[in-house]
Amino acid sequence: MRRVLQLFLLLVLAWIVVEPLAIVGVESVRRDGAWTLDAVRAFAVEPNEWRAAWNSTWLAALSVITGTMIGVPLALVTRLAGFPGRRVVSALLALPAVLPPLVGVVAFLFLYGESGVFSRGIMALTGSEVAPWRFEGGGAVLLIHATTMYVYPYLLVRAALATFDTSLIEAATALGAGRVRTMRTIVLPLLRPAIGNGALLIALTSLASFSAPYVFGGGFRVLPTQLITTRLNGDVSVAMVETLVLVALALFCLGAATRLGGPGVRGAGKGLAPAPAASRKGWRRSLTAVGVAAITVWLLLPHLALLGVSFVAPGAWTRTALPTAWTGGNYVALIAEPERWRPFGTSLWMAGLAAAAAAVLALLVAVAARDPRHRLSRGLEVALGLPWAVPGTVYAIALATMFSVTQPAAGRFILIGTLWLLPLAYLVRALPIIGRAVVAAIRALDPAYDEAAAALGAGRWRTFRTITLPLLMPALAGATALGFVTGLGDFMTSVILYTYDTRPVSLEILGAIRQGELGIAAAYGVVITLLSTAAFVLAERSRGAA
């Protein structure tokens, strides 16, 4: 019975997760029904292609360095130092974790962009008619990456510190080690897995990053943006090669991280979390509070700008540093005007359907893969996690390629141009988010619950319905909410796969900006931000409950 379920699920995952990627691999070396390395050659001789690959690489490297340098110290300070406002600041700093990339990018636009708050402020001060800078190119993208991706090491190091055995720190102190030595020889080495995983997440996110280079790149091309251009130019096979190079880079990072991270050090994961130690000197405490607050404000300033712009009346922010009129009308317009509501409604049903389907699939996989020692379990897990490691742009192109012909024997149907391709893409993207959480949750359940239910005469189905499912519910609900908002704010798969009927809210945001409707664009962004935050809070709660 379990074996049948496992094989069935493997088949399903092979179909929607593995096959699209495999087709991309094949298409890159085929043209007109024959095997050829033309596309590979075309890639290899084109300097622009190499430049994009190189840009992606150094951008990822520098994003890792800068993001880690912001995230790790913030995690240490907010966990280990006691200062007023610690809780609020800790929560605020975690926010960018769930903000859809496009919304973050738009927020940067309103703050640092050519016609953003800073730029206009300087123009107003100097009386200049020309913007003082163009916020564009690799530097701008790096700034966005660093100030949004720091959350990965931040959250992971915080989580690691939450289960850090305080007595290790005390033992070092009792043996005469001062603060610096304890940090250097005990705390940081033990946090290495968390820091390493954080760095890996930054590297993968940076490689896949599409919104920031798309909006701010200018002439600065990275692989995901290059991919779109190549595809629009009709060079399908070259686009496939680019896709493969991007996948290879991502897998290289994954491999490097697994090797560098080494086996996670065990033994540090029990005991009581260190209580934040308030410095005995009052001035030091205040200084910490002020310093952390300043960094927090700096990191969240773009989102404040977004919030501000969402209340700007149409046409009230053209030549002045600050808008001349404020209104709540932008929000009213989202609901009241059908053509504004339509993309929102579209995103809601697509993301909702995708998250619900992904949740059912994830739940089935969790049940089938509960025993981690089983070989098929591992296969299911790998398939489930694959869309997490592979950039979203790649998946979009892979799905578009796979579902562009009719070959029922290979599971290929024409979905391109229909309502269903985009929800399917959202489903595939949500799958690892929901699946990993639910698999972890079901494995954390004490098998004795099931055994107790069985001993009391409950059959398999009744045990699942009355015991397993209710216990999994918090994790499932939280993860599904996260999966839902991922689809809701998605830009990088949408921009490739949308049709007239499935035009989602992210494209509407860009459209509004192009037409100068900044207030509307910001209002969309704020609503998505709020929904994402709510989902994040729900997910965190459920994790705490489990």
Added chain:
Amino acid sequence: MSTVALDGVRKQFGDVAVVRDFSLDVADGEIVALLGPSGSGKTTLLRLIAGFEQVDGGRIVLGGDDVTSRPPVARRCGMVFQHYALFPHLDVAGNVGYGLSGERLDRAAMATRIAEVLELVDLSGYERRPVTALSGGQQQRVALARALAPRPRVLLLDEPLSNLDPTLRERTRRELRELVRRIGITTILVTHEQEEAFDIADRIALLHQGRLEQVGTPEELYSMPATQFVAGFIGRSVTLPGEVIRRVGDSLEVAAAGITWRATGAAEAGQAVRLAIRPEALRADPSGTIAGAVVRRRFAGASWFLTVRLDDGAEVEVAATSASPAVGDRITLALAGPGAHAFAHDAPP
């Protein structure tokens, strides 16, 4: 000269007084056990000595230095944690040598010292082993070696045996006692197990709700309990209400359950007391004058403990060396040796 002197130490967590006005002197080379039920403040006291917690009042003097306001780094206490807190990413030598860095030893001297302490705990040659690959007993010894390596003024042990399985615990306890005695280091040990405290310590400080109930040798605590709590916590006893008849020399004559007992304690004639009676205060005796019925029998290896309901309804315990009598049998008892302790003002435990 006392190595550790605690003088009126107080500690409060929020509204809860965890340690109340606690004073204790530990002599050079002495082994003292802080014994008490969970929540009695013994671990907090140890952490106050080590400096991980700050006292709210009182003084802590180590080796003549007032260290009350000094950080743990400056106190030179060797601490063995309950779960050992071995650094999982360092090997045995890395752990043991960790506290030696302040002494500016060269590599060779460091290695010598590490080898020295490892030999002390019988782990010679284990330098390069990862600590995560050691058994529980070996981890405990590495923790001990690590604490001893910097030659601390005092060794602090927080429930050092609680993490071991029972078969290993007794052997480790013996090894620990011999080791600490051989080095002659002043040691304070926290435990909630009476047997452990009896076996290792020279003196026992019994804590209850943050207060020192009594400090003394195991024998003193057993045969002259200062409070009803001590009588109840150390050894077996049953407690009956009684009344002091008169004082005879050092002891009291107390009437309880229709019997006149010879008891330790401080009370006036006519005063109502609670009388703690140990099993050895009575013996089964066919010619005895105290009659009752056996209501429970508990097998305890070499002997049995019988619970006997006396004719006036009070229940006492007595040891028997044979399998008879059975539950329900009538039996007569006689007073045997000392083992009754009268307490005037104590509330029931």
